[in-house]
Amino acid sequence: MLSNGNHFWLNGRLRRSGEAVISPYDRGLQVGHGAFETMHVHEGKVFAVTRHWQRLCQSCKVLGIKAPELTVFSDAVEETVAANGIDPARVRFTITRDNGEGEGSPTMVVTVSQSLTHRPAARVATVPWPRNEQSPLCGVKCLSYADNVLASEHASKLDADEAVFGNTRGELCEGATSNIFLVQPDVDGIATPPLNAGCLPGVIRGLVIELAEADGIQVAQRALALSTLSQAREAFLTSSTRYVQAVSHVDGQALFQSPGGYTRRLAELLKSLMAENPDP
Template sequence: MTHIWVNDQLMNRNEAKIDAEDRGYQFGDGVYEVIKVYKGNLFEMEAHINRFYRSADELRIIIPYTKDVLHKMVYDLVEADQLNTGHVYMQVTRGVAERQHYFPDEASATFTAYTQVSDRPVEQFEQGVKTVLYDDIRWLRCDIKSLNLLGAVLAKQAAHEADCAEAILHREDIVTEGSSSNVYGVKNGIVYTHPANNLILKGITRDVVFRCAKEQGIEIVEEAMTVEELLTMDEVFFTSTGAEVSPIIQINDTIIGDGEPGETTRKLQQAFEAKVQESITI
């Protein structure tokens, strides 16, 4: 990554400056999106932009661009960095103002965006991953993709220390999602996942998987699972922009199924890959 958008200026990263009193820095008062790039193509860009605006609206932050203008800004960034495969990270904060908790009248939003080179985790797709369970200690508006990520950070750190790829979160006995992903269980060929309410982020990859499942004749039930039910599933997998569709073969000390990625997960992986290839050739 060599370029970065700071408001209306596309500049070299070493030239970029953000004020110390930006509310994103002091309060986490902002929202963000991460968009996957495959061979220079922005995957599900419209859906990501729509969610970006929706999150900002929920926090009453005004993004100072139309969606069409923002789309072009992101495309220009990918072109400037000649990004082949990786991610675009973009965020908007309430802006710079003297530190006070309530919304300042004089602040205007601060927008930033940059690229990150990142290979697809092919080994993870093929072999599956180990995960840990972790108490969901986050706030009650997880449907907003806000900058307030400490709950997720602590969960991901617990997974890292356990040499695991992800932490599966639960509120008391109810499984919600991963620290940075959506989680699914498969029983008798039926996929179960938490409903898209305020307790989870409605993932863009989740939406693509729902479309893939419908096309493949795979039933998805939006129904909360208990931890016990999750541990007795035939298959478990998780999805996110970075993880795509990744099998989970172990949760804590419990082996899922036969310890190998399952048939339904494989079908959804293949269907998702077809969507990726379609986006590249358009």
């Protein structure tokens, strides 16, 4: 079992885990009205804090929540990481619409836990429930996360490490906790679903696209039939905890290469970037 930190940050100050006091009427608890960001910590440094804050601000705009200033966000994250001393770790910033008691102020919480351990290559399973690419929550990292949890549990029962969603148009969308890239047979470069397919604008997704283009790798953000994933020459997942993770199997079927050349190259480029600049 992964360990959780003994300290957390709540609405402006650090507290011990036994001191948690959140209203039972909080909108996040009552109806999942809130947003969150999960970041990775390595050697005491939180990666891509500014990009995560920018995405949180966009989620808050959609949800009608007043977003914190960057300094509040980054200071809270760094203070909580330092207080817990877990490394490598995951740090999560959660914000809810309000406490439900008429004050109108959002509840903000920062927690730290031990990092997940992922296999070098992931087995993925497509799930029978589509993402709704017309949902007002598309692109929002929302507290209403039960569909992702159920999808992950479904994939786990199939001995898979990640669940993969299509959308209502039958297109490839995203993983339950990741974005997806693939290499199609006889096509140079990498392809990934566009944001209008309903996927989350992942922080690592964005960085991988930038790194690939700077390295001369063609990147196509285009609609892809869900079936193209199992037919891919190689594929990989991206997320703030997986970074770049090769895909070895899709619905039990082995891909042609795992990891493939593009996967290895982009993993190397991302690793170098992280070492050079923790907040690109």
